[in-house]
Amino acid sequence: MVGTKVDESAQGQAGPEQTQMHGDATVVPPRIEVAEDRRGTDEDFEAVPSQISVRGLNFFYGKEQALFDNEIEIKQHRVTAVIGPSGCGKSTHIRTYNRIFNLYRDQKAAGEIMMDGDNILSSQTDLLELRRKIGMIFQKPSPFPMTVFDNVAYGLRQHYKMNRAELTDRVEHCSAIDPVATAKIEDLVLELKSRYTIVLVTHNMQQAARVSDYTAFFFQGRIVEFGPTTQIFSNPAQKQTEEYITGRFG
Ligand SMILES: Nc1ncnc2c1ncn2[C@@H]1O[C@H](COP(=O)(O)OP(=O)(O)O)[C@@H](O)[C@H]1O
Numbered sequence: 095m096v097g098t099k100v101d102e103s104a105q106g107q108a109g110p111e112q113t114q115m116h117g118d119a120t121v122v123p124p125r126i127e128v129a130e131d132r133r134g135t136d137e138d139f140e141a142v143p144s145q146i147s148v149r150g151l152n153f154f155y156g157k158e159q160a161l162f163d164n165e166i167e168i169k170q171h172r173v174t175a176v177i178g179p180s181g182c183g184k185s186t187h188i189r190t191y192n193r194i195f196n197l198y199r200d201q202k203a204a205g206e207i208m209m210d211g212d213n214i215l216s217s218q219t220d221l222l223e224l225r226r227k228i229g230m231i232f233q234k235p236s237p238f239p240m241t242v243f244d245n246v247a248y249g250l251r252q253h254y255k256m257n258r259a260e261l262t263d264r265v266e267h268c269s270a271i272d273p274v275a276t277a278k279i280e281d282l283v284l285e286l287k288s289r290y291t292i293v294l295v296t297h298n299m300q301q302a303a304r305v306s307d308y309t310a311f312f313f314q315g316r317i318v319e320f321g322p323t324t325q326i327f328s329n330p331a332q333k334q335t336e337e338y339i340t341g342r343f344g
């Protein structure tokens with residue numbers, strides 16, 4: 095699984111503007127067009143296996159609680175978008191999946207993050223093995239203190255046996271996507287979907303709508319609403335979700 099944070103500056107194509115009736119209020123929704131092939135739309139949610147099941151997840155920075163009773167099913171080979179205003183807990187939530195927060199002594203998670211029958215949060219978890227399965231891509235690069243080449247090669251060396259020439263080839267291949275990364279990222283996500291399960295944090299509603307099957311709306315450390323992307327963007331159940339996606343706060 096890849097947890098990706100996509101550059102907020104990646105701008106989406108605006109969809110057609112439509113006016114919809116919500117009860118007796120007329121609202122002009124944002125220019126968000128949900129791609130038609132989103133699988134979350136018509137599949138049987140229960141029938142799709144979960145890669146990760148989060149139950150009763152709470153998170154603390156020292157005494158400050160940042161996540162409250164988060165529950166979510168991350169479906170296999172689907173893209174799940176995590177949206178919500180700044181500071182609502184999106185990063186904190188996805189950082190629990192590979193226990194990266196354990197690098198900081200005062201950060202604690204409690205609850206269940208089930209994957210392959212085990213709780214990721216258990217003290218028995220082999221963190222190296224876990225991080226081999228759950229990778230994270232951050233919005234801002236956080237290189238290790240070594241050369242750029244060695245940073246790019248780091249993962250390859252961990253995963254594969256390669257000689258120097260093969261390694262050089264691969265590193266140069268990777269570097270080629272750099273200048274067009276933001277433009278290509280959505281294609282890449284869709285391409286990776288057949289091999290990985292993807293959780294994507296984004297502030298770009300158009301991007302969330304285009305690329306994801308399921309969407310979770312976070313607010314003040316809680317998951318206010320989770321469901322098929324088509325439903326979240328066209329007919330949200332919660333008023334807070336609607337206010338957020340129509341740009342009234344955030
Ligand atoms: N290192 C930290 N120490 C203390 N509080 C933090 C830290 N990182 C984040 N927080 C707090 O946790 C809450 C959620 O933050 P975060 O997960 O970064 O939100 P988001 O990614 O949605 O912007 C915020 O109230 C933020 O101030």
Ligand SMILES: [Mg+2]
Pocket residue numbers: 184185186
């Ligand atoms: Mg964040």
